[in-house]
Each structure stands twice: as C-alpha cells, then as structure tokens.
Amino acid sequence: MSIQCEHLTKRFGSVAAVDDASVTLEREKIYGLLGRNGAGKSTLMGLLTDRIRPTAGTMTIDGKPLRDNVSRVYMMSEEPLYPESYKVRDLFRWTGEFYGGFDHVLAQRLCNEFNLDTKKKAAALSTGYRTIYKIIIALCVDADYIFLDEPVLGMDAGHREIFYKALLETYMARPRTFVVSTHLIEEVAGIIEDVIIIDQGKLLQTESVENLLHSGYNITGAIDAVDDYCRDQELIGYDIIGGIKTASILGKAENVPNGLTVTPLDLQKLFIRMTEHKEGTRYE
C-alpha cells in the first residue's frame, strides 16, 4: 500500500522542475517535503496528484495507475482549486460529494476554533482565512494521500498551532498519508516522521527524521582547528560566525581533539547546509 513514482521528470521548456525523481510514499505516514524556493516541491506535489502531467516517468497507487485513482489523492495549494465565488459551506459539501466522504464534525469544530464563518463566500475572506478554509477541507476530505503545499503560509502563530494539533488528531483518528511542504521546519520537526529533501528538481534524501539527525553531528571551534579536523571527514556543510566555524559532518564523532565541541544536528540547519550551493559543500 503506497504511492510509487519512478523516474518522474517534468520539464518546463529547457528547465527540469522535477528531474528523474523516484520515491515511495508509504501509507499512514506524515512526510515533510523540504526544499528551497523553486526547488520543485509544488511541481512534485502537482505531479503526484495528477494536476500536472509528467514529461516522463510512472506513478502508481497500490500498483494501479495513479491517474485512474485521483479521488484517493488530495492537494491543498495556494492557488485556489475552487470557484471562490461560492460559500465556504458549499465548497465543503461538494468536496465531500466528489471524494466520497467529508468529516463534517471536524470541519464544524475547526471552523469554531478558527472562527471561520462558513456562510461567507471564499472570495470575501482575508488571505489568512482563505488559507484556513483550504486547510479545513484538506484535513476533513476522505482521501488516502493528502498533500499540503505550504499550508501555514500567512497564518499567525495561534492559528498554526490549531492546525498542527488538528493534523495530528485527524491523523490518529483516521490514519492516512500526509505530505507537508513548509519553510517553518522547526515547527514541524517533531510532527513529521520521514523527510523528503528536494533540491534543484532532484531528490536528495528520503529518510526518517530520527535517522537523518543521527546520521551525523556538528563540530564547532576555531576555523583552523575545525578545518584540520574536517580534512578526512565527510562534510555536509558549514557556517562561520565571528571566527568560529560550525561544520556538519556525516558519521560518528571519534577522537575529537580538545577545544572542539560536538553538538547534535538539527533539521533546519542540516537542511540549509544540504541545500546550500557553496564550493565543496554540496551534499551528494
């Protein structure tokens, strides 16, 4: 039970927005899709929900062509999927009719928590509330694979927290796969189980967050000392602040000389270092 895509490529003219991507999305897991601006996150999600046609590659859901099973996947994105001249409550109803199920109880509760008036037309809502009504649909629709492209864009901290809690609640009540793309990595670090990292259209890494964070470590100290130590190590990336260098390294810390400090990797820093295009820091 999974979505599998193999050698998926999407070209826009001469640019490959998604370049030979192969990935398996297992059922009932929460994934984080991380990538810099323009890395190809939205295109990949669009492909996986049959909104964008691939230039090459195959996609299957439980072994059957994805295209014949589009009602099992749902994507929430910034661009509206719906005619926004309609009332929010009508959009809820129609989504349910198309997908064959909608959790109206949860939707009602979330509308109360977010203070969203469902009698309003979608077009009349503020930017933040246009995101909110789309989030509510995505959390309540009965599909097996839910793709959330930048779900918290423009939401305040309080609303983001309501969203994260609701995501976990509905996930536990009715386990299904969620793929969440976001730039607020620290906020989702504990929520996502596996992480997919995309950079310049290519998939760099698909790994559980725990394994990824334990795949290496940071080492901090004077620039020369860190450089010395890094000479025969597998470097992911580094930064320098005020003459102090912090390098992220793959593997286990062994024989660390005095004066250097070892600290654990954190997802956000690791991600930045993996996708930074500095000389010699490219993560391969």
Next chain:
Amino acid sequence: MNINFQSEIPIYLQIARQLEESILTGIYPEETQVPSTTELSTGLQINPATVLKGMNQLVADGIIYKKRGVGMFVSTGAMGKIRQARQSEFYDNYVLPLLKEAQRLGITAQELSDMLKKGETGK
C-alpha cells in the same frame, strides 16, 4: 512536559524520561493512568509514532503497563525502579560532567569538596 529539539537525546527518550520524572515526583502515582498517546501527541505536537516508541520503552522497562481498552497505567514498584536507575546513572550524568567543568575552570579537588560541604550545610 517540554521537548528539546536541540538535545542529543532522541525525542522518544525525552518523552520516556519526562514521564519517568513525573512518576518519580508523584504526579502519576502507581496504579493510576498516564496520559494517552493521543493526548501527548497533540499536546506536545509530536508524531504519535514517536510518542508510542517512548511509551513502549517504559513498558519494556516495566514502568508502565497496558490495560486493554483502557490505557497505560503506572506499574506497582515503578517509583523504586526509576530511582534505582537514576542512582546508577548519577556518576555518569552528574559527577563526570561536574569534574570536567571543574577541571576546565581550574577548580581543585579540595575546593570542589569544600563546595559540596557548603551546599549541604549552607555554610
């Protein structure tokens, strides 16, 4: 409870440790129910698989046990077990780092010993 993402201790172990801490301080007495996976997951905003891993660690250690269809309960004798485990970790977790920092700051063994006495007696 408070999860530290910067810590080198994996999140599931942090959850296990903090539940132990709460049992040790008597927040969850023996034979009472501990919070459910659902409650901890949404409350801490941590993936339920991670929370469950932490809970299962405590089950394996005999600290909590599952009552089918009801939830997780604190085992009889859990407090003693936790205290014993913490005592055996005390040297590694507290004494060694203390000595290392003292060395780094140039505090002698005698000064350290005096500080311990002062801490105990308040003088």
